[in-house]
Amino acid sequence: MKQTINVHDFLRAFELHNRTNFSRDALRNMFEAFEEFEHDAEEEIELDVIGICCDFSEYDSLEDYNEQQGREVEDMEELHDEGHFLCQVDENGFVLWNH
Numbered sequence: 001m002k003q004t005i006n007v008h009d010f011l012r013a014f015e016l017h018n019r020t021n022f023s024r025d026a027l028r029n030m031f032e033a034f035e036e037f038e039h040d041a042e043e044e045i046e047l048d049v050i051g052i053c054c055d056f057s058e059y060d061s062l063e064d065y066n067e068q069q070g071r072e073v074e075d076m077e078e079l080h081d082e083g084h085f086l087c088q089v090d091e092n093g094f095v096l097w098n099h
Contacts, residue, residue: 005047007028010027013047014027017050019050019053021053021056021057022056023089023093025089025093026087026089026093026095030052030086030087032087033086033095054098055097055098055099056086056096056097057098058093058094059094059096060092062092065096076094079096084097084099085097
């Protein structure tokens, strides 16, 4: 049985699982990215809060990413080209797929 959720249900699911891996802005933008994927792929995604927390990471900036990952990425285009970019959070922050 599947249930259609909105952004508020998505945010609430992370609260109920006591997950603080992402800012509220990141979660909102992730929800939109997942909805866009569902639309483009014509395939529903099952909400798996723990899986999302394992598969995605939020970074405050490119410098934050480089520091945490021990890399020297020079611009966001490089991350887009690698295929790990999920969504922008704000002017500097973003969410990446960890694979």
